[in-house]
Amino acid sequence: MRGAKVAVVGAGVVGLSTAVCIAETLPGCSVTLLADKFSPGTTSDGAAGILYVEQFPDIPLERQRCWFRDTFDHLLAIAQSRHAPDAGVLLNSGVQIFREPPANKRPYWWDIVLGFRFLSERELRRFPEHTFGQAFTTIKCECSSYLPWLQHRFTKAGGKVEQKKVSSLEELSSDYHVIVNCSGLGSKELVGDCGLVPVRGQVLKVDAPWLKHFIRQEGGKSYIYPGSGYVTVGGTRQEGDWRLAVDPGDTEAILERCTRLEPSLCRGRVLGQWVGLRPSRRNPRVERAGQRLGGGRGAHVVHNYGHGGYGVSLAWGTAVDATGLVRSCLQEMHPRAKL
Template sequence: MKNVRVVVVGAGVIGVSTAVCIAEALPFCSVTLLADKFSPDTTSDGAAGILFAAKFPDIPVERQKRWFKDTFDHLLAIAQSQHSPEAGVMLSSGWQIFKEVPAERKPFWAESVIGFRFMTEEELKRFPDHKFGHAFTTLKCECSSYLPWLENRFRKAGGHVEQRSINSLQELSNSYDIIVNCSGLGSRTLVGDNQVYPVRGQVLKMEAPWLQHFIRDGDGKTYIYPGMHSVTVGGTRQEEDWRLDVDEGDTDSILKRCSRLEPSLGHGKVLSKWVGLRPSRRNPRVEKELVQLPGRRVHVVHNYGHGGWGVTLAWGTALDALGLVRQCLQEMPPQAKL
């Protein structure tokens, strides 16, 4: 008998990962994944999905390291399994290059990726505008394949999926015992969090099958990520910009910048153009609270605000959210679990 009713709001990579973690670890819970948009219509679907991270200012580095490592290990196991092609997860090697030597020469996640090292002077010669670089192997997770694969895993674990839109937690308070908020940018309205804001990203998918290595400029605005079926090139990081239309000025800028790093891109063919709004926040919000709603108090677990690092941190923060759900279960009165 499934006693405790849990709802996860949001079906991007954070929401689906969190729903899978809860459904698989807590079989006595009835878990519903509720969202207005599912793959292929989520922001995650357009993400390049390569595992990198920037440091958040107010979260202990050890916690960020764990989020990264847990996600890396989870995806590495998939990349090395027979599920790799259908899940859209693959190993990817390449370079991150910098015009100036960064203050932190070695990023906090260096030990989690494979074969991390500083680039040699010989390697840097092909990037004459850049003075310093990292070479390593990481993972690429293509959400247009990964999300449906993960959603299938969620259903196998007994999870339910419901597509509808909600505007407030009150709409859920009578139907569920624990609400897990993974609504990304939607948290502005759902829980009134004005600290979450959009960072507009535009990318192109290109046909350039000869490209085998990723190249990322350290400023995060110019990158080339070869994938299973196409190469993702980008990009933009436009804060507080809500435009979802393709900007041809951005398209030209992306092609120009990326061709400077990889001249052969001039022979590539643009297959599609995509725009998404990253749900950014000074720090991701991964915490629980007891919310007073009309008629009852409800346990709410938040997991949102990852910005451009959603794929990179999804499984790690999902495991943290699972731990917070376990804490909520311990705090619930016994009759609530009957």
């Protein structure tokens, strides 16, 4: 619908993906991306960026599969294109290991990643404290490159960018037909979501160019993810912890755990450390709000937040979902419009 005005609040990987998807899918709309922080200052910038996801309890499994599959296929196309180096998107092979076999040895995404198989007994000898493992090829999306690349793609599609702290969605209601809330942990105050909690994550950037394959321990507490310029080594999952300062005790524990998994890591040089707060929720919130802002003719609101540690893994899929919700809002406002 020409003349429709859409605002996307939040410029992390979910917000930028949503803004790009709307601008490219609904080219007649005017799309504005609003945020107080852009790359390199977002939580997404420090994410390890490996495509992997756990199952959420209350969302239909097929919807979760669509989110992950759409994201994987979108990033796979980039990884296999000439844009891969600029976008920071690359294929990454490795293993996930378990002390005891999980109840479900094949996660719901096993046929979406590439080359999924179980580790052999010979391969498991490398990890003597573990009895089961999975090998597969997934994608690593390095957001310090990907977010600026996405933002350029957004402006190329006609999108507008405005650095602004949004204190309430109501303040945008008179200027936009639809507001898409991708504010992550900010939604705790922005829309009063008491179900959102921070999950503190601390990682190290290590110079260890001889490491080429990832290792992830069950639960994601310990992981080693090689990238294009350094190896991301982590991590922590400290629920309800708002600390943003690096904790030396966590650094020591991370290095100790990960060096047990990969002894050669002790020869690596720590290049830097980073702390971020994952916007965790029992389930991601990808839905239309029940009411328009200010009643009858106010702006529609679509929510897309609460991905926890899986924002990179689900960003494009939930962006596609949110774009469909934006389309339905606009069609309700103008039933004859072709979108």
